[in-house]
Amino acid sequence: MQGNRAPRWPDGLVGSITHTSQAALAIVTRSTAARSIGIDLEDATPLPHDLWDVVLTPAERARAHDGATAKRIFSSKEAVYKAQFPITGQRLEFTDLSIQFDGSHMRVDSTHPAVKPLLPKLHAQSIETHLGVYLSLVFIPAE
Numbered sequence: 616m617q618g619n620r621a622p623r624w625p626d627g628l629v630g631s632i633t634h635t636s637q638a639a640l641a642i643v644t645r646s647t648a649a650r651s652i653g654i655d656l657e658d659a660t661p662l663p664h665d666l667w668d669v670v671l672t673p674a675e676r677a678r679a680h681d682g683a684t685a686k687r688i689f690s691s692k693e694a695v696y697k698a699q700f701p702i703t704g705q706r707l708e709f710t711d712l713s714i715q716f717d718g719s720h721m722r723v724d725s726t727h728p729a730v731k732p733l734l735p736k737l738h739a740q741s742i743e744t745h746l747g748v749y750l751s752l753v754f755i756p757a758e
Contacts, residue, residue: 621700621701624643627645627646627647628643628644628645628646629643629644629645629646629649629650629651629652629701630642630643630644630652631652631653631654631694631697631698632654633654633655633656633693633697634656635656635657635658635748636658637658637746637747637748638656638746638748639656640654640656640750642654642752646757647757648756648757649754649755649756649757650702650736650755650756650757650758651698651699651701651702651755652697652698652752652753652754652755653693653694653695653696653697653698653699653751653752653753654694654697654750654751654752654753655690655691655693655694655697655749655750655751656690656748656749656750657686657687657689657690657693657748657749657751658686658747658748658749659683659686659687659743659747659748659749660682660683660686661681661682661683661685661686662682662683662685662686662688662689663682664682666685666689667679667685669709669710670685670688670689670692670709670710671685671688671709671710672710672713674713675688675713675714678715686749687716687741687743687749687751688714689709690741690749690750690751691714691721691723691739691741691751692709692712692714693751694739694741694751694752694753695712695714695723695730695737695739695753696712697753698733698737698753698754698755699729699730699733699755702733702755703729703730703733704729705727705729705730707725707727707730711725711726711727711730712724712725712727712730713725716741719740719741719742720739720740721739721740721741721751722739723737723739723753733755736755736756736758737753737754737755738753738754738755738756739751739752739753739754740752
């Protein structure tokens with residue numbers, strides 16, 4: 616692990632790691648297939664309401680009818696962060712990203728200048744697994 620807490624992968628590989636109290640997951644692929652990937656697992660429990668203003672944009676707060684949806688958005692933003700950081704080196708605020716779901720697919724928007732160029736290439740999904748966790752995956756293909 617590096618000083619910024621990001622995992623260090625051998626040359627030619629990219630990957631991401633995550634864990635909850637119930638499960639741990641790592642994903643690694645060749646850098647010829649992906650420029651970067653990000654994964655996140657979160658227990659499928661409601662995001663406490665006092666964190667909504669920190670994590671959610673105003674538009675997301677309007678769409679998040681419950682703490683479960685808010686927690687899934689949190690997980691999705693964590694995965695996006697993990698995918699973008701090795702490329703941009705930018706630390707983001709949660710509100711730098713906006714997430715919308717269409718089933719398991721998620722659309723990611725950002726006005727952050729370092730992240731915006733990545734958005735057209737980004738593939739992202741988020742599901743609730745049978746283990747009772749949200750799994751979010753972001754894949755940025757190699758150029």
